[in-house]
Amino acid sequence: MTCKNGNADTAANEAFPRRTDLPLYPMNPGDGPHSYVQNSSYQGGVVDIAKPIIEDEIARKLDIKNLSSTSPNCFWVADFGCSTGHNSFPAMQFVTQAIYQKHASSGLITPKVPELFVVFNDVLTNDFNTLFSSLPLYRNYNAIGVPGDFHCRLLPESSTLLTLLGHSTGLRGCQRRWRKVSSGDGEWRANGPSNSCSSCLLEPETEYTLPSDVSLLGSCLMDMAKKGRFSEAKVDSFNLPFYFTTRKELKAILERSHSFSLERLEILNNPGKHTLPTVEARAACFRAVHEGLLTNHFGSEIIDELFHMYAEKLAASPVFSNPNNDKSIVILAVLKRSH
Numbered sequence: 001m002t003c004k005n006g007n008a009d010t011a012a013n014e015a016f017p018r019r020t021d022l023p024l025y026p027m028n029p030g031d032g033p034h035s036y037v038q039n040s041s042y043q044g045g046v047v048d049i050a051k052p053i054i055e056d057e058i059a060r061k062l063d064i065k066n067l068s069s070t071s072p073n074c075f076w077v078a079d080f081g082c083s084t085g086h087n088s089f090p091a092m093q094f095v096t097q098a099i100y101q102k103h104a105s106s107g108l109i110t111p112k113v114p115e116l117f118v119v120f121n122d123v124l125t126n127d128f129n130t131l132f133s134s135l136p137l138y139r140n141y142n143a144i145g146v147p148g149d150f151h152c153r154l155l156p157e158s159s160t161l162l163t164l165l166g167h168s169t170g171l172r173g174c175q176r177r178w179r180k181v182s183s184g185d186g187e188w189r190a191n192g193p194s195n196s197c198s199s200c201l202l203e204p205e206t207e208y209t210l211p212s213d214v215s216l217l218g219s220c221l222m223d224m225a226k227k228g229r230f231s232e233a234k235v236d237s238f239n240l241p242f243y244f245t246t247r248k249e250l251k252a253i254l255e256r257s258h259s260f261s262l263e264r265l266e267i268l269n270n271p272g273k274h275t276l277p278t279v280e281a282r283a284a285c286f287r288a289v290h291e292g293l294l295t296n297h298f299g300s301e302i303i304d305e306l307f308h309m310y311a312e313k314l315a316a317s318p319v320f321s322n323p324n325n326d327k328s329i330v331i332l333a334v335l336k337r338s339h
Contacts, residue, residue: 024149025292027083029127037086037130039281039288044087045272046330051094057264057334058098064106075099075114077141078155082120085131089139092118096141116141123149213286214240216317220309221298229302238297247331254333264334273326279314283307 027036077095082088096116103114118141120131128145135143148154218235225232245253247267254262276282287307295303314320 024123024125025296026123026126028288028291029084030130031084031134034284034287034291036083036288037134039284040083040086041275042270042272042282042285044090045270045275046268047087047091049268049271049330050332051091053264053266053332053334054095055098058095058102059105061263061336062099062102064103074117076117076119078119078121078146080121080150080154082122082126082131084127085120085134088120088131089134089136092141093136093139096139100140117144118142119144119146119155121146121148121154123147213282213314213320216313217286217290217310220306220313223309224302224306229305230298234298240293245331250331250333254335258338260335260337262333263336264332266332268330268332270326270328270330273323273328276323279311279320282314282320283311286310 028034031037077092079088079092096118099116100113120143124147126147128147132143132145146154221235221238222232224230225235247265251262251265254260276285291303294306319325
């Protein structure tokens with residue numbers, strides 16, 4: 001590769017610009033008791049319920065003939081938000097298997113079945129070591145790691161990429177501040193705009209109100225501040241970079257996009273809530289996702305105390321005494337890239 005000033009690194013940086021001012025908080029690494037591997041069955045429920053829909057969309061809408069003409073015997077699939085792979089591997093297995101089945105039923109006469117490449121993407125600080133050391137021994141695809149967030153281009157412009165599955169962790173880079181509006185129940189609300197969207201999101205019961213378990217976290221933090229563990233100003237400055245959209249809002253965002261057309265939008269009852277039979281399991285799931293963010297702001301020494309208090313508040317809440325009381329849902333969107 002040549003460039004005007006002879007500096008290949010400069011050319012590469014211009015081709016793939018990186019944002020260095022954004023905090024990166026991956027899921028908890030490794031496979032220990034607080035890891036995402038051990039505490040992500042809730043998210044795994046999303047993969048399970050989405051499986052038949054994604055398989056159906058591949059069978060009905062994947063254009064094998066056109067893709068084969070532009071990239072013969074080679075297909076690419078990307079998983080944006082792979083974490084350490086515990087839920088990503090089953091998803092990529094059924095996606096790639098569905099592609100093979102589509103190819104087999106297409107009637108194409110080719111020398112061999114297509115070679116599949118799966119791009120596993122997550123933030124730069126993600127535990128890719130655990131992901132690649134945990135890859136299934138028998139799989140029907142080649143694995144590639146691409147670290148980076150959504151504020152920069154992740155893949156070459158010239159690549160023919162088939163993107164079939166997106167995860168809700170794609171919104172972790174969104175900067176949206178939450179402010180406490182009621183000291184009595186620890187209720188928090190969104191403050192500020194957001195222009196991001198994702199293909200799989202949890203939707204709260206009321207617009208712009210955080211789900212109850214996140215509200216409980218805010219309540220725990222305020223209780224610890226009152227005990228002198230840190231200042232209330234520390235809590236007020238805490239930013240949760242997430243956005244919980246409504247179906248109507250997500251649909252409007254997607255329909256404004258010039259890059260994709262909306263092929264299918266469904267609300268699914270999240271079965272993952274039934275995989276957390278105890279408040280301790282729910283607290284561990286929440287910790288596996290948020291510990292890095294909380295540690296960066298409050299320090300690691302308060303984490304055990306915080307989640308012990310959090311589990312106690314979950315146990316005292318009528319919302320979590322029965323998994324059926326969990327009203328969180330999944331919005332599944334199927335998008336088609338515009339030409």
